[in-house]
Amino acid sequence: MGSVTVKNLIKQYDGVMALNNVNLEIQEGEFFALLGPSGCGKTTTMRCIAGFEKPTNGEIFIGKQKVNDIPANKRNCGMVFQSYALFPHLDVFQNVAYSLNIKELEKRGPGTKIKTYARMINKKLAKSPPEIEKKVMEILEYVELAPYRNRLTSELSGGQQQRVALARALAMEPAVLLMDEPLSNLDKKLRNSMRATIRKIQLDLGITTIFVTHDQEEAMSMADRVAVMKDGDVIQLGTPTELYSNPKSAFIADFVGSSNIFKGSVIGQDGERSIVQLDGFQIRSTSIPKNKEVEVVIRPENIEIALGEEHPGDDILEGKVLMSTYLGSIVRYDVEIGPYIVMVDTTYQSGKSVYPPGANVKLTVDPEKVFLL
Amino acid sequence: MKMLKRFDGHSLIKALIVLFFIVFLVVPLFSILIVSITGVPINVFGSLVDPETFKSTIDAFKNSSLEFYKSIASKSGYLSALMNSLELSLLVSVVVVVMCLPIAYGIARTKMPFKKTLTALCTIPLIVPTFIAANAFIVMFGRSGWVTYIYESLRGNGLLINPSSMIGIAMVQVFFFFPYALWPMVAAFKLSDITLEEGSQNLGAKNWFTFAFVTMPLALPGLISSALLIFTVSFSDFGTPIILAPKDLNLIVVEAYREIAGFFNWAGAAILTVIMVVVAAFFFCLQHLFTKGKSYGTVSGKPKKQKIIKNKWLTRTIAGYTCLVVLVLLLAMISVLLQSFATTWGVGVLPDGYTMANYQAVFSSSFENVTNSLILASGALVLSVVIATFVSYFVVRQNASKLDFMTTVPLVVPGIALGIALIQTFNTAPLQLTGTATILIIAYTIRRLPYMVRSTVGTMRSIKQDIEEAAVNLGASRLTAAITVVGPLMIPGIAAGSILVFITVIKETSVSILMAPAEWAPMSLAIFQNILRGEYYTAAAMSIILVVLVLVLQAIATKLSKGDA
Ligand SMILES: Nc1ncnc2c1ncn2[C@@H]1O[C@H](COP(=O)(O)OP(=O)(O)O)[C@@H](O)[C@H]1O
Ligand SMILES: [Mg+2]
Numbered sequence: 007m008g009s010v011t012v013k014n015l016i017k018q019y020d021g022v023m024a025l026n027n028v029n030l031e032i033q034e035g036e037f038f039a040l041l042g043p044s045g046c047g048k049t050t051t052m053r054c055i056a057g058f059e060k061p062t063n064g065e066i067f068i069g070k071q072k073v074n075d076i077p078a079n080k081r082n083c084g085m086v087f088q089s090y091a092l093f094p095h096l097d098v099f100q101n102v103a104y105s106l107n108i109k110e111l112e113k114r115g116p117g118t119k120i121k122t123y124a125r126m127i128n129k130k131l132a133k134s135p136p137e138i139e140k141k142v143m144e145i146l147e148y149v150e151l152a153p154y155r156n157r158l159t160s161e162l163s164g165g166q167q168q169r170v171a172l173a174r175a176l177a178m179e180p181a182v183l184l185m186d187e188p189l190s191n192l193d194k195k196l197r198n199s200m201r202a203t204i205r206k207i208q209l210d211l212g213i214t215t216i217f218v219t220h221d222q223e224e225a226m227s228m229a230d231r232v233a234v235m236k237d238g239d240v241i242q243l244g245t246p247t248e249l250y251s252n253p254k255s256a257f258i259a260d261f262v263g264s265s266n267i268f269k270g271s272v273i274g275q276d277g278e279r280s281i282v283q284l285d286g287f288q289i290r291s292t293s294i295p296k297n298k299e300v301e302v303v304i305r306p307e308n309i310e311i312a313l314g315e316e317h318p319g320d321d322i323l324e325g326k327v328l329m330s331t332y333l334g335s336i337v338r339y340d341v342e343i344g345p346y347i348v349m350v351d352t353t354y355q356s357g358k359s360v361y362p363p364g365a366n367v368k369l370t371v372d373p374e375k376v377f378l379l
Numbered sequence: 380m381k382m383l384k385r386f387d388g389h390s391l392i393k394a395l396i397v398l399f400f401i402v403f404l405v406v407p408l409f410s411i412l413i414v415s416i417t418g419v420p421i422n423v424f425g426s427l428v429d430p431e432t433f434k435s436t437i438d439a440f441k442n443s444s445l446e447f448y449k450s451i452a453s454k455s456g457y458l459s460a461l462m463n464s465l466e467l468s469l470l471v472s473v474v475v476v477v478m479c480l481p482i483a484y485g486i487a488r489t490k491m492p493f494k495k496t497l498t499a500l501c502t503i504p505l506i507v508p509t510f511i512a513a514n515a516f517i518v519m520f521g522r523s524g525w526v527t528y529i530y531e532s533l534r535g536n537g538l539l540i541n542p543s544s545m546i547g548i549a550m551v552q553v554f555f556f557f558p559y560a561l562w563p564m565v566a567a568f569k570l571s572d573i574t575l576e577e578g579s580q581n582l583g584a585k586n587w588f589t590f591a592f593v594t595m596p597l598a599l600p601g602l603i604s605s606a607l608l609i610f611t612v613s614f615s616d617f618g619t620p621i622i623l624a625p626k627d628l629n630l631i632v633v634e635a636y637r638e639i640a641g642f643f644n645w646a647g648a649a650i651l652t653v654i655m656v657v658v659a660a661f662f663f664c665l666q667h668l669f670t671k672g673k674s675y676g677t678v679s680g681k682p683k684k685q686k687i688i689k690n691k692w693l694t695r696t697i698a699g700y701t702c703l704v705v706l707v708l709l710l711a712m713i714s715v716l717l718q719s720f721a722t723t724w725g726v727g728v729l730p731d732g733y734t735m736a737n738y739q740a741v742f743s744s745s746f747e748n749v750t751n752s753l754i755l756a757s758g759a760l761v762l763s764v765v766i767a768t769f770v771s772y773f774v775v776r777q778n779a780s781k782l783d784f785m786t787t788v789p790l791v792v793p794g795i796a797l798g799i800a801l802i803q804t805f806n807t808a809p810l811q812l813t814g815t816a817t818i819l820i821i822a823y824t825i826r827r828l829p830y831m832v833r834s835t836v837g838t839m840r841s842i843k844q845d846i847e848e849a850a851v852n853l854g855a856s857r858l859t860a861a862i863t864v865v866g867p868l869m870i871p872g873i874a875a876g877s878i879l880v881f882i883t884v885i886k887e888t889s890v891s892i893l894m895a896p897a898e899w900a901p902m903s904l905a906i907f908q909n910i911l912r913g914e915y916y917t918a919a920a921m922s923i924i925l926v927v928l929v930l931v932l933q934a935i936a937t938k939l940s941k942g943d944a
Binding site for chain 1: 843845846848849850851852853854855856857859862863864866867868
């Protein structure tokens with residue numbers, strides 16, 4: 007097991023800057039997600055760590071060891087490929103046994119060597135020794151694939167192939183587990199159950215894991231910490247709650263969950279709170295503005311909504327419901343306030359009626375949940 | 380450091396392969412071009428190591444001129460040879476396309492009776508070398524042929540068709556080259572846009588109208604491309620004319636062969652070689668231009684369902700017509716088969732008597748030719764497997780487009796031309812290889828490598844790079860990954876390619892006849908010499924052995940490719 011440190015990593019493909027000074031410090035045993043839109047450099051980062059790409063500049067450490075000059079096959083990073091990259095000519099058992107066979111090749115005499123090669127080419131050619139048999143079966147039991155040991159990988163479902171890929175990587179007892187969008191080829195339902203499976207295995211084994219995804223929900227629900235990437239840069243790194251409650255840019259606010267974002271300017275202080283002038287009303291925020299001109303970020307679920315005559319307290323804004331939409335267990339309102347359309351999410355409670363379009367409503371926001379960026 | 384070492388290993392192999400092509404393909408073609416303007420043989424490799432030779436090469440250059448090309452115009456033999464060859468190829472390509480039209484349409488678009496059987500029988504020509512086919516036509520249509528016998532007893536005297544004439548040669552080529560056009564034409568008919576045809580029919584057009592004004596124009600690029608392909612194949616064919624061409628019919632391949640094998644006229648042979656390569660390359664490129672722009676747009680789209688025509692009258696007519704074509708092929712092969720068992724076959728429908736003596740003769744006195752063929756083909760196979768595997772690795776993994784191009788060049792060089800170029804280049808020290816089995820194997824390899832490379836490149840492309848990376852990620856070195864992952868996955872492609880190479884080498888005529896030394900004479904050369912000596916019955920027996928051998932190999936190949944699919 008080991009930590010992973012990436013320092014000033016730069017990768018250039020003739021002229022194209024794929025990575026632009028990436029810095030990461032991943033703790034031992036951590037489940038770390040690299041999140042970002044397609045083309046932002048997630049795969050490239052991962053391939054640099056695995057040793058398939060030579061960094062243009064920068065250093066990579068696994069544990070205490072600098073690995074820049076260590077070839078890919080000696081880095082002991084288990085990788086789960088997006089396409090799974092299973093060996094089509096081998097069955098499930100021999101796929102999982104591959105790394106064990108490689109180790110066998112390194113330590114034994116010529117007779118065993120030939121037998122091992124034979125097994126790796128075609129399982130009918132030679133039998134596996136008992137210790138490999140035992141270990142592979144243990145892993146297969148663990149990922150619930152034992153009954154499929156003799157199947158070719160092409161005869162498995164997507165979810166099963168995914169588990170073979172995972173089992174194959176785990177069999178080598180890697181220092182780090184690298185997963186590149188491992189769930190993107192699965193349907194939605196399977197994806198949710200695989201999330202749980204992967205997270206459970208990771209916690210069980212305590213293995214340092216780097217997980218690449220473009221799906222914020224996946225990253226936020228699984229990872230201990232998340233690095234959000236954009237155009238070859240890590241633009242924010244933190245726990246899911248940190249990212250969610252304290253996004254450092256509108257891009258992140260938008261990417262990690264939908265937000266209301268308005269332009270405004272700070273016109274004064276009210277104790278610890280900044281007063282921000284928007285078009286037609288003011289709003290207060292506890293966050294500290296960097297400039298006078300700011301972007302105000304409010305998450306839809308942090309806004310309370312009530313009918314005109316009901317309740318509220320400070321910072322009440324008046325508006326009119328334009329539309330209401332059911333999003334599963336929540337109701338999303340689009341509320342018109344002056345020139346703005348504000349998204350508001352409330353949990354749907356059966357029995358409670360939904361405000362119809364045209365209804366006059368009042369909105370309240372806790373100043374602690376108004377972010378100024 | 381490690382990176383550097385790996386880089387070196389790879390580029391060393393790459394350099395060796397490029398060197399192989401330069402030495403055995405580029406330099407020979409280049410030096411034959413020089414010979415065609417200097418008029419005297421030159422020694423390129425000698426000039427590199429020996430100053431004396433270098434000087435004489437320079438002297439030869441000083442005397443070079445385009446005189447020899449001008450002499451083509453004056454020396455009527457060459458010009459008429461070229462014109463005759465072009466005429467023959469034009470005739471054959473047009474007739475083939477016209478003849479194939481109904482068959483291709485029938486296979487692609489109708490539910491004609493016996494479609495599977497007829498389709499299978501249409502591949503007979505692919506296993507029969509043309510010189511055997513030419514000989515079969517003599518057995519049928521020649522002066523004492525059985526068709527002639529029937530014709531005479533019905534109609535009086537004369538020949539139905541004279542096999543030893545332009546028409547005879549064209550007929551053999553038409554019947555034995557048509558499969559090369561048939562499959563592309565079937566594809567063209569399958570691909571043409573069904574929605575347009577339906578549109579036409581919705582507008583109330585009659586079937587024949589739709590065929591003539593919608594289906595045909597859509598399939599036309601495919602048809603033209605097929606015609607151009609046949610043109611090149613016919614132009615380069617040596618087996619048919621060498622057996623059938625009469626003294627007064629000059630054809631460029633035969634003329635070139637005579638210049639070199641009969642008169643050792645280097646200048647003449649060189650000029651003819653250059654002309655052959657230029658013509659073949661021109662038509663090859665023309666054909667590729669034609670197929671390039673037209674990708675038919677259906678490959679990536681949704682599969683469109685084509686209407687299969689079931690009209691009984693139409694399908695039966697097409698099937699009947701296809702039967703007639705196939706019947707000619709079958710009769711030709713049966714004629715050779717009967718001849719191989721004949722004691723003698725004078726004038727008559729059937730041989731005068733039957734015997735195994737011809738086969739006994741082959742097995743007792745010429746069995747060596749069979750083993751020679753097998754050994755030479757195995758040599759070419761091993762060499763092509765090694766080269767093609769590396770080439771496909773470089774082409775697919777490293778985008779080596781120049782190498783890719785170089786391996787397709789042999790496609791445009793007619794066998795006789797390649798043979799003449801190699802003989803000229805390796806005639807003298809320091810690289811004296813002419814008359815050895817080595818240069819013969821190399822010639823076979825170069826000629827068939829494009830097919831092998833196509834097969835292995837296809838397989839290599841289907842092996843995604845991440846599978847190889849997965850192996851490395853799991854601890855395997857590049858070499859171990861190659862042995863345990865890439866290797867096993869390459870086997871189907873290599874196997875398919877090797878059998879193709881093996882078969883085509885056994886069938887190979889031009890290079891064998893031109894280059895094989897007596898002690899390494901393969902079957903094709905032995906058959907050719909038997910025919911020249913008038914030993915028709917042993918020639919027939921050996922022909923049958925050759926065809927059966929090819930047939931068996933083909934069956935193995937089909938079985939292998941099915942097993943993998
Ligand atoms: N082999 C390559 N050659 C050239 N450009 C590349 C290569 N691989 C990736 N890139 C470029 O680097 C950038 C990052 O790619 P990648 O790491 O694959 O993104 P992600 O995995 O986040 O979708 C992209 O702009 C991509 O086009
Ligand atoms: Mg990616």
